[in-house]
Amino acid sequence: MIKLYNTLTGKKEEFVPLTPKTVRMYVCGVTVYDYCHIGHARSALVFDVIRRYLEYSGYRVEFAKNFTDVDDKIIKRANEQGVSCEEVTAKFIQAYYDDMGRLGVRPASIEPKATEHMADIVRLTETLIAKGLAYQVDGDVYFEVAKYGDYGRLSKRKLDDLQAGARVDVDERKRHPMDFALWKSAKPGEPAWPSPWSQGRPGWHIECSAMSIRHLGETFDIHGGGMDLIFPHHENEIAQSCGATGKEFARYWIHNGFVQINQEKMSKSLGNFFTIREIFEKSEWPEEITGEMLRYFLLSTHYHGPLDFSDLAIREAKQALNGFYDLFTRLAEPAAGAGGDPGLPVSLERTQAAFRSAMDDDFNTPVAIAALQGLRSDLNKLLADGFSTGARNTAREAFRSLGQVLGLFQLDSWQFNPIKDIRGSDLLRAGLEEAAMAQSVPSDTDIDQKVQDRNAARARKDFRKADEIRKELAAMGITIEDKPDGTSRWKR
Known part of the structure; x- marks a missing residue:
């Protein structure tokens, strides 16, 4: 029985999909105007593992993750570079696939783009106007939050408090400061599509509602994303989707925590903001860093909590993987004698039970990894007593099978090279001991x-x-x- 923490109810609940043995899941993807950063990596990896475990548990997963390919930031980047918006989005969609490939993140089964769903977006907006939940002003269309009585139920915010805290320079054409755009009339030179109200483009929130409903239905099982999306993005998705259909939108809401850099919030202004490819490619960072190291590190903390990224943490991930792959190397060696499998069945059964228990408990990857570490320890002891070749193969296959859920331990060879000295790096500084940093390699x-x-x-x-x-x-x-x-x- 899988239990997960549902942001909507604020508690851990048993997961029961609408259709037995089928899970429909939508996760908000990236806005493709720049390279992905470590925060994007964490979110992508979290839902990749959730999908993998659901499949491992016997579910068929219909997994949709979108690309936002029309947005103010995309238009701004295109204007800065003197190219079309299509060129900008094509470049960064490919960069996204490159980055995710290095991390072992599988593509979603459905990957819709906002620009391919304009008819769905216009239709949904027309429905909201017809139901009295939206209004148009000068070619723009806004959702009227006061007309949706449950507004704030995901983020646990009250509309009166939001109005009191609203900025004074809000658009005076709105009926309420928190009303949000469903459709924006285009400015000169901006990309635009036809609609009953103007040549324009959709607001951010309506895109995800239209795409998820189109591909997964008016009600589906899981909606996910980073915690920064709870308000206003996911709150607004609920309001416009439920308002239009009269049905519950997503039944379970899963949100991953933030990434910190050396215990500080990641921020360009602090100079500790960097992309996935910088981690792999920047000269100050050790050349030995791999996708599996980064993946192991990102899974070493429960997805719901904050994650502190530091070079020390990467070193620890490397050391842990060294221990696993050292065992795999020993398991691949010919058996010295006939041997047997002393204690192996019991150890494997215990590990598999602990692994499943951890993942059933809100996808607790650090506890699942701890179960695999326990199996590694058992096998290191058992190897000293003699292991048949068959037992060695069985043990290695157990790591491959359970590791596949986490996207780990799939390599046939592993470089046991330490992370090099990065003292003076502009990318990361962890304050390690001077003696350790000064070691020669x-x-x-x-x-x-x-x-x-x-x-x-x-x-x-x-x-x-x-x-x-x-x-x-x-x-x-x-x-x-x-x-x-x-x-x-x-x-x-």
């Missing part, structure tokens, strides 16, 4: 040579020299593991 060739020297010392029974080399490597962060056949292997 030996090359693979240097390490191989030292391991060979140590093997030679052991062969001639110069154990003092062999121990000195081992300690020297340990000081560099290199661990030596001696195998029964007399050879050694190393890892960082």
Whole structure:
């Protein structure tokens, strides 16, 4: 039984879809005028994992995530660059796919664009006017919030309080300061579409209502997005959708928490705002960072809470993945003897139960990861007692199967390279210990040579020299593991 926290009711509820074994889910996508940032990455990843777990649990998921491809910011960017809005949106839609691909985020099953749904938007707006919930002024159309009695039920805000806090420079043509645009008449040079009221374009909120209703129906199961969308975007979606159809819009509302940078709110003004591709490509950031590292980090905190992004956190994610992939390397080695599977069935059953319990409890990925860490610990102990090749394959497949839900542990090989020294980086500063930051990073060739020297010392029974080399490597962060056949292997 899956339980999830429903923002609409403010409590954790059992998830029961409208149609048995089918889930219809809509998530607000990006406005395509710039590259995606780490906040976008978190939201995309959260709902990617929710979708994966629902599918793992036997549901067929109809997952819609839109692109907002007409907006003031898009028009502004196009004017700045002297290109069309279509060129701007095409560039950043492709950039979105590139970024999400590196993170292992699967495309949604339905990816509507606002510009492809103008007829749906106009039709929905006409319905709201006909029902007395919207009015037109000089070619613009506004939703009248005072006419919708349940306004504020998602964000838990009262209309009177909102009016008292409204800015004094609001549009005086509105009947209420919180009335919002459904349709905007176009200014000279702006993209425009025909409507009964003017050549113009839709407001932001009506786009998502029209697209979700068109593809998922007037009532569907889950609506999601970042917490910054609760008000006004999702609040307005509820008002106009329920007002038009007379039915409940989305039954469960899921919102992911904010991303902080070194315990500060991410902000361009603070200089700690950066895009996904900057994390991967900027020269100050270590070249070894991978999509799986970033994915592991983003899943290490429950989706509903705030997430603090720092280079220390990335280092910890890398170290944790090193531990998993080191185990996978050992599981891939030929079994020394016939062996068996001592304790494996019990450990696997316990892990699978703990994993499902965590994910059933509001998609608690950090607890699910902890269950996999427990299995890793069990297997490291069991390997010492001898493992058959079949048991090794079974153990690796268990990690692949459960890891697939999280989008982890799917690689066949893994580079055990540490994150390099980034002291002085303009991208991130975590205030690590100076000694740790000043460590030199030996090359693979240097390490191989030292391991060979140590093997030679052991062969001639110069154990003092062999121990000195081992300690020297340990000081560099290199661990030596001696195998029964007399050879050694190393890892960082």
